[in-house]
Amino acid sequence: MPFSRALNAGLRRAMTENDRVIMMGEDIGRLGGVFRVTEGLQAEFGEQRVLDTPLAESGIVGTAIGLAMAGFRPVCEIQFDGFVFPAFDQITSQLAKITNRHEGALSMPVVIRIPYGGHIGAVEHHQESPEVYFTHTPGLRVVSPSTPNDAYWMIQDAITSTDPVIFLEPKSRYWQKGEVDAAARALPLHASRLVRRGTDVTLVGHGAMVATLLQAAALAESEGTSCEVIDLRSLSPVDYGPILDSVRRTGRMVYAQEAPGFTSLGSEVAATVMEKAFYALEAPVLRVSGFDAPFPPAKLEGTFLPDADRILEAVDRTLAY
Amino acid sequence: MHQNTGPDDAPELVRVLAADGSVAPTPAAEPYLELIDALTDAELEGFYRDMFVVRAFDQQATNLQRQGQLALWPPSFGQEAAQVGSARAARPQDHLFPSYREHVVCMIRGVDPVDIIRVMRGLTHGGWNPADPKNGNTHIYTLVLGSQTLHATGLAMGLTLDGKSGSGDPQTDEAVIVYYGDGASSQGDVHEAMVFAASYRTPEVFFLQNNQWAISVPVATQSRSPLYRRGAGYGIPSIPIDGNDVLASYAVTRVALDEARAGAGPRAIEAMTYRMGAHTTSDDPTKYRTADEEESWARRDPIARMRAYLRGRGASDAFFAEVEAQAAAVAEDARVRTAALGGIPTDLMFDHVYTEPHPLIDEQRAWLAGYEASFEEEPS
Ligand SMILES: Cc1ncc(C[n+]2csc(CCOP(=O)(O)OP(=O)(O)O)c2C)c(N)n1
Numbered sequence: 001m002p003f004s005r006a007l008n009a010g011l012r013r014a015m016t017e018n019d020r021v022i023m024m025g026e027d028i029g030r031l032g033g034v035f036r037v038t039e040g041l042q043a044e045f046g047e048q049r050v051l052d053t054p055l056a057e058s059g060i061v062g063t064a065i066g067l068a069m070a071g072f073r074p075v076c077e078i079q080f081d082g083f084v085f086p087a088f089d090q091i092t093s094q095l096a097k098i099t100n101r102h103e104g105a106l107s108m109p110v111v112i113r114i115p116y117g118g119h120i121g122a123v124e125h126h127q128e129s130p131e132v133y134f135t136h137t138p139g140l141r142v143v144s145p146s147t148p149n150d151a152y153w154m155i156q157d158a159i160t161s162t163d164p165v166i167f168l169e170p171k172s173r174y175w176q177k178g179e180v181d182a183a184a185r186a187l188p189l190h191a192s193r194l195v196r197r198g199t200d201v202t203l204v205g206h207g208a209m210v211a212t213l214l215q216a217a218a219l220a221e222s223e224g225t226s227c228e229v230i231d232l233r234s235l236s237p238v239d240y241g242p243i244l245d246s247v248r249r250t251g252r253m254v255y256a257q258e259a260p261g262f263t264s265l266g267s268e269v270a271a272t273v274m275e276k277a278f279y280a281l282e283a284p285v286l287r288v289s290g291f292d293a294p295f296p297p298a299k300l301e302g303t304f305l306p307d308a309d310r311i312l313e314a315v316d317r318t319l320a321y
Numbered sequence: 322m323h324q325n326t327g328p329d330d331a332p333e334l335v336r337v338l339a340a341d342g343s344v345a346p347t348p349a350a351e352p353y354l355e356l357i358d359a360l361t362d363a364e365l366e367g368f369y370r371d372m373f374v375v376r377a378f379d380q381q382a383t384n385l386q387r388q389g390q391l392a393l394w395p396p397s398f399g400q401e402a403a404q405v406g407s408a409r410a411a412r413p414q415d416h417l418f419p420s421y422r423e424h425v426v427c428m429i430r431g432v433d434p435v436d437i438i439r440v441m442r443g444l445t446h447g448g449w450n451p452a453d454p455k456n457g458n459t460h461i462y463t464l465v466l467g468s469q470t471l472h473a474t475g476l477a478m479g480l481t482l483d484g485k486s487g488s489g490d491p492q493t494d495e496a497v498i499v500y501y502g503d504g505a506s507s508q509g510d511v512h513e514a515m516v517f518a519a520s521y522r523t524p525e526v527f528f529l530q531n532n533q534w535a536i537s538v539p540v541a542t543q544s545r546s547p548l549y550r551r552g553a554g555y556g557i558p559s560i561p562i563d564g565n566d567v568l569a570s571y572a573v574t575r576v577a578l579d580e581a582r583a584g585a586g587p588r589a590i591e592a593m594t595y596r597m598g599a600h601t602t603s604d605d606p607t608k609y610r611t612a613d614e615e616e617s618w619a620r621r622d623p624i625a626r627m628r629a630y631l632r633g634r635g636a637s638d639a640f641f642a643e644v645e646a647q648a649a650a651v652a653e654d655a656r657v658r659t660a661a662l663g664g665i666p667t668d669l670m671f672d673h674v675y676t677e678p679h680p681l682i683d684e685q686r687a688w689l690a691g692y693e694a695s696f697e698e699e700p701s
Contacts, residue, residue: 030609031537054543055466055504055535083465086508121392124446125464262681291689292681296670298392298443303667303689313692 004174006148007037009182010155011075015045018073021159024051024060025077025113034079035115035174057087064110065095073109073159081116082125088133095164096139107162111155116144117208117258118290118305119172121298127171128295129259131206134166135236135268141190142236144168146210148178149186150193150233157189165189168235170208190234192242198228201315202246202253204269206232209256209306216256216311225315235265243269244277251282252318256306261289283321286314329563329593331547335573336563340621342629349560353572360571366636368409368567369627370644372401375425376624377648378434381655382424382441386602390659391441397424399565399597402623403530404500405429406570407590410578411498412491413457416480418473418499421462422530426500430457434651435658437462444665466501467508470527473499474514477523477587486524487584496524496582498574504535506551507543515555515587522586526577527557529589530564532596537609549591557589564592565623595621667693 001009015021023038029052032039042050053060057078064074078084084091091112098108118127134142141163145151151169158165187193195210196217203213210231217227228246232238247253253273255266270285288306296304332349337357339345346354379397386394397404400422408429411417419426427449428434436448440462447461463469477497480486486494505511506529518525529548533540544551552559560577562569570592577588595618599606606615628641671686 026535027537029537032608034536034603052538052542054507055538056507056509058509059507086465086510121443123393123441123443123464291670291685293670293674293685294446297445297665299665300667300670304670310692 001148001177001180002174003148003151003176003178004035004037006152006178006180007155007169008039008041009180010152011038011041012044013182014075014156014159015041015049018159019049020071021073021075022049022051022067023075023077024053024064026053026055026060026079028052028077033077035171037113037169037174038077057083058090061087061090061095061110061112065090065098065108068108068110069106073111075111075113075159078112078114080126081114081128081130084112084114084130091134091140091166092137096137099163100139108164109159109162110164111158111161111167112164113155113167113169115169115171115174117170117172118295118301119208121301123298124295127301129257129290131168131235131259132264135265140164140166140236141234142166142168143189143234144170144207145233146170146173146207146231148176149180152180152182153185154189154233157185161189168207172208173211176211187233190237190239192233192239193231194228194242194246195231196227196229198226198250200226200250200252201318202228202230202243202250203256203311203315204230204232204243204253205256206235206265207258209258212306212308213256213311216308216315219308219312220315225319227315232265232269238269238272240272240276243273247273247277248280251280253281253285254288254311254314254318255285256288256311256314258290258305260292261287262292264289283318286318288314331549331561333549334561334563334593335569336566337568337572338566338626338630340565340626342626342633344630350569353569353576356572356575357568362634362636365634366631366640368405368571369624369631370647371405371409371425371429372567372624372627373644374648374651375401375405375428377652378428378655379424381652382438383598383602385438385656385659386441391438391602392443393441394602395422395600396596396598396602397422399618399623400530400532400594401425402567402627403564403570403592403594406567406572407498407528407574407592410571410574412496412578414493414495415578416458416460416473416476416495416497418460418469418497419462420466420469420500420502420505421464422502423500427459430459431455432457432459434655435662438655438659439662442659442662444662466505467510467514470499470501470511470514471517473497473525474518474523477518477525478521480524481521486582489583491579491582494524494582496526496578498526498528498578500528500530502535503529503531503533503540503543503548504538506548515552515557515589518587519556522584524581524584525587526574526581527587527589528574529591530594531591532594534596534600534606534610536600536604547591549589552589557587559589559591561591561593564594565621565626567623567627594623597622
């Protein structure tokens with residue numbers, strides 16, 4: 001089923017299993033969200049559990065905090081990545097710190113769903129990659145599924161988590177189809193996943209970039225280079241086990257991301273891999289990123305965002321060491 | 322079904338033209354009638370012309386989006402009177418802060434409509450320079466809802482600090498008008514803007530277009546009391562108007578701006594109108610509203626109303642035909658020039674990130690140039 005339907009099914013199951021789970025956001029009720037992820041949920045669970053909120057992101061997250069204090073499990077939708085910033089103070093100064101400030105006496109089981117990333121040709125503020133603002137904030141867990149099956153399970157796991165989870169949905173993948181196994185959970189929420197086996201170079205990424213990495217790996221294969229691909233899945237914490245295992249085998253790594261590269265997730269993962277697997281490396285870990293410029297007008301996003309060619313260029317560079 | 326909470330039947334409502342185009346002023350409109358009586362035939366016909374032309378342009382842009390020429394289009398269909406009246410009320414020296422639907426506001430101030438198209442085509446995030454005199458101090462579109470209300474308030478504070486307002490001369494004193502929607506009125510920024518505006522008595526008009534819907538969410542979710550009544554809480558005098566009556570929009574905005582520039586502090590206007598089309602070309606309004614509702618508003622169409630009024634005053638068939646021809650020409654011109662819009666150089670994305678040299682930008686610009694050149698050199 002398509003990624004967005006998988007999320008919808010995961011949300012429905014979470015609401016069915018726990019009647020303290022409630023949804024809130026702009027246009028999520030009658031319309032079912034601008035990406036239709038919450039379609040049908042209000043009809044099924046009622047206006048008390050699926051709230052079309054006033055148009056105020058700080059209000060959405062701030063009141064979700066209070067609802068969590070009242071024992072609910074709010075799942076907030078931020079309509080587009082660029083509109084999470086009005087809620088930034090509530091997320092980083094409050095939501096992330098409340099458990100710590102209360103010395104553990106209060107937990108914050110709040111999920112914030114954010115469609116993120118490019119490749120939908122939209123206007124300004126509708127395609128950003130804000131992940132490191134959140135990974136940089138202690139107290140938040142940050143995850144991003146890349147397949148329908150992960151979407152289905154990870155949203156349910158995020159909702160059962162007692163910590164706040166920033167749930168990043170790669171919006172260019174909403175229409176992508178894949179198998180969903182509703183009988184068995186594949187991996188824990190914070191595990192990274194080996195997606196493709198290979199021997200020469202380890203390619204790591206998250207969200208929509210995983211598909212591009214697989215594309216690059218297929219192209220590399222045809223040129224005789226064998227790439228291993230790892231999907232981070234969890235951006236905070238990062239599950240380094242599979243990455244380090246892989247790098248110890250291949251000796252080379254490239255991290256690809258849509259976000260600007262400076263002080264990015266790729267920077268963090270690269271630094272850690274260099275610390276922990278230094279002697280296994282045959283070449284420096286390379287990063288392929290969006291440029292350190294504001295996300296450009298839609299006509300330029302094809303140049304701005306790393307594609308398979310840019311990843312292969314980095315693969316060539318790492319092999320040249 | 323939801324209950325709209327707009328000021329449609331508020332005793333303070335200012336309306337001059339009834340839906341059928343007859344002159345039927347509400348009691349609250351009395352103080353404005355003199356100003357309206359002073360309008361010349363040419364000015365009145367100009368209002369109609371503005372509204373008619375933008376509707377044709379708006380329809381053309383919607384079609385262009387359907388043909389894949391634009392990424393998105395936010396139609397202004399139905400909101401012409403609120404926009405035209407308020408924009409025509411501003412003086413040349415005034416500063417305007419639109420949201421993203423105020424196409425005719427921009428056009429009246431001199432912005433080339435194709436500059437708006439360039440934004441929605443994905444060629445630029447801006448499209449025009451507010452400081453260029455040909456753009457009439459019109460700021461660029463804002464897509465983060467409500468944030469422009471704070472910028473407008475800050476600019477208005479600056480006008481006061483610089484003595485550019487409140488000198489007593491309405492011919493030279495400057496004021497600010499900021500546009501936002503009923504949905505945006507829930508944003509914290511809008512509330513903070515009103516607090517600052519009232520505290521510093523800014524020469525500013527908050528122009529709220531209540532078009533009843535924030536995408537699929539009715540105005541009742543944003544406010545249980547009419548939005549204009551919030552003004553009192555901030556100490557900002559606020560007036561509800563029939564936003565589909567261009568005369569009410571013109572007169573009330575004119576007075577509010579003049580009062581603001583005279584040093585009386587900020588003013589707010591809630592224009593009761595209706596977004597007759599979809600929220601944007603990505604939206605499907607049949608999911609959340611009824612045909613009955615849409616029809617009831619179609620009967621209050623701002624353009625039909627003004628047409629009936631002008632006919633009653635004896636406007637000629639030749640005038641209406643000429644406006645129609647002009648509208649068709651503007652729409653056709655937009656179509657032709659949109660098709661002729663070329664691409665943009667890829668390294669444009671590194672321009673204006675900083676005003677001073679920045680090593681990371683320089684490095685990446687150079688890298689991209691080399692990378693792109695490496696493809697060109699490849700034998701085909
Ligand atoms: C801060 C922010 N949140 C969400 C959005 C997404 N969004 C764009 S328009 C819109 C509805 C706006 O309604 P309103 O303010 O009434 O203006 P209208 O579009 O009806 O003119 C929403 C939710 C946004 N642009 N900015």
